[in-house]
Amino acid sequence: MTAIAVRQIGPARLTRGLEGAGRVDWKAHRELHPDPHALKADQLIALAEEGRLCGRGGAGFPFARKVRAVVDSAVRRKKRTIVVVNGTEGEPGSAKDKVLLSRTPHLILDGAALAATALGALEIVIGVTDEDAAQSMELAIHERELGSRARVVRLPERFITGESGALIRGINGRRPIPPGRKGHASTRGVDGLPTLLSNAETYAQLAVLAALGPRRYRKVGTPEEPGTVLLTVTGSARFPAVVETPAGAPLAHLLDLCGSRAGEGVLVGGYHGAWLSGEVATRTQVSRESLKAAGGTLGAGIVMPLGRGTCPLGEVARVARYMAAESAGQCGPCRLGLPDLAGSLAALAGGKDPAAALDNLRRVSRMVVGRGACAHPDGVSRFVLSALEVFADDAALHVASGGCGRPVLGVLPAETDAQLRMEVDWSRCDGHGLCADIMRGTVRMDEYNYPVIPAEPIPTTMETAARKAVAMCPGLALRLVSRVPKEARS
Template identity: 80%
Template sequence: MIAVRHIGPPRLTAGLEGAGRLDWDAHRRLHPEPAPLTCEGLVALAEEGRLHGRGGAAFPFARKVRAVAGSAARRRGRAVVVVNGTEGEPGSAKDKVLLRRAPHLVLDGAALAATALGAGEIVLGVADEGSAASLESAVAERGLAARARVVRLPERFITGEGGALVRGINGRRPIPPGRKVRAATRGVGGRPTLLSNAETYAQLAVLAGLGPRRYAGVGTPAEPGTVLLTVTGSARFPAVVETPAGAPLGHLLDLCGARAGEGVLVGGYHGAWITGEAAVRAGVSRAGLAAAGGTLGAGIVMPLGRGTCPLGECARVARYLAAESAGQCGPCRLGLPDIAGALAALAEGRDTGAAADTVRRAVRMAAGRGACSHPDGTGRFVLSALEVFAADVARHAAEGGCGRPVRGVLPAETAARLRLEVDWSRCDGHGLCADILRGLVRMDEYNYPVIPDEPIPARLEGDARRAVAACPGLALRLVPRS
């Protein structure tokens, strides 16, 4: 499990210096049980503490509570409280640390919200076995089995999207719904649902325990309290770090043995790249990172270092994001593979004269048209890379590359099992494979297919089998991923 560090006195990470899990007794020695609150009291607490969601969107928690309470009153039904612990971002571990090692802190916040709302159920959605086992033990330790349940969901990037999570808990395929449905209005079982991620509920528990005045003893006036970050990438000492809001990002990078280098990704794969110089000066807060051109997002910090090809790393991530989409709308099914293919061409020194413009055009075509925010988040990641690594883009265009290997500093693993392979002695360049697998396979200047080395996205395996069957020369085959 990733190391846990802190700057200043720990709050969320109190007692996590070792590698163990805090059981019920150990938790209560560190965190007194929060006093029950009415719904009005919970709203007032969240407003005074300026509590915002910590899953990426940073939505004000008090507004969510009000919306759920209003829907429950209008419909005369009991609400549901959902903890989103799926954490599908490959570079994020902060919620897993809380769920595996401090599960009772998360449950304190969830139980506080459930009591205030008069909710009939607490649902804990997770995607990994370690978090599920820890939470099930915590539910048993607290005697909450009649009121709380753990739901295990697939470990995919899009599983954590709010609509996808609700669908999964409801027993349906966990993908974003085709139209926006507010969980506060109609969520789990069709009931009004308060949905926030694990850190948000843990922050609520700390806020209730300290009170707004003491909670604001660290942080900034606009963003009181601490921030939980996952620092990975090229860091020599990757860690989940708790720090007061507003602390210098450069300090965190030093703590984790990381150099800012040419660029630092902040906010995760739906976040944005900022230059190394901007990263060193930036403060760790929503406002501080926005001023530097980034976003706090899911609390992910990934310095790239100087020993790997930036465009090659970004091309790997773009292909991963294309593979992880639900594939249910045009911007995801066609737009994201186009973006990934164009970025790969630029990184590999192919079609360099127009590749960067092709990437930008593909992003514009996908922007604002998806069934969820996945295309927009991917576009933000790619466009910020072109801007921050502009010198590298120019070098690839002029020289066909930068001379650096792609070391895989940014995690980009998928659940894909198969990859395509071509017998070039049989291939006649008919192009049927490129027609069937648009965006994944393309034809080169000699009218032969360019086959990706990466595994085929699981959702495209059916199309890949059709392409194999349709190949007139019997040149195409599917083989297990290496």
């Protein structure tokens, strides 16, 4: 993970001791943070309710309700429980959880251990994708001598890996993609047991809440959203950073701290989030309530201002292409809708029949909503539609003139070095051979009349044909996956 600065607005809580660049070990952690007292399940629920603790991974679901659901399921089914820390953080623009996992891992384990003790859990499982985060958490488990009571599971670094169903599948040794049938981890999670699943920051917040007590915890923030919030500020910011700020702080103050202005627009909530105009962003506060009222979302705690030197539609098109490639490819909106969105955005940004591309964008964006196996199509649609609204003048210029005259600088991280590869679900493939007809010279049929898919990346000149083959496969057996070469990541 690339090192990123840590800054604070107001007193540090989660980021206490992170002034330098090093990792807080077990001894140093206990000097900074007291050992939380063990709680029973009803006491944990009461603590979370009084502190109004909500999940910090995107949905903002009340933590107390999650705990109660796990308790009820465990009692009803007469089963033991599991505690899962979601540390995958698949968003390219997010680093807050990785900072916690890599530099203050014991704060996360304090919260996870508190929950595990209250629930009588069999074990704590930490799901991660980042190598530094995995090593830090494994070392923390060793430092605390937790033994078999906690383990780290490495998962592939993809956008959808952090979806709750995909994470549970990955921990259970299956392919980490969202399940076709929606379920709840609180009912059947790891090994089919009732599972308490929340992200890394949530468990760190729980540890701080337990140490301070609800009254002191609520001294900062707003009455409805007490405490602090961790945000990753990147985009065109001159000083990108993970910032800890009290809930309710002005978003403009946050941008100033990181050397940026709202400019033409600010993306809040990440690539499943929404764009705010510069004018709206400057009068918005950092809270779920304020951002929702402004048309945005706190989401995964990502703030990306966009400077005036880059083409907004070109930036959005890069992200849409990445998001289409990162889907699970198991339902129509992901297999067909998202590639169509990405292609239309590229056409609009590149001036290729932009008027028709804009019309198609609006039509397809609304068609994919509510029809996917997970929230990925809905999130991408929200991202695209909000961009068309905030950058309406830019879109009109592209339609009228074929472009805006500005280059695409790659301000938004979208892993444009990603290589597309084709994969086959052999349980679905019936050997129709349509893919070989469409991709002549790249895909061939073997002696058993099944496709031979090349292991190397799909050539750029064949990407359109590859997407057509995926869309037209009668058995829905093909998918495109996006992978960034190791040398590109480093």
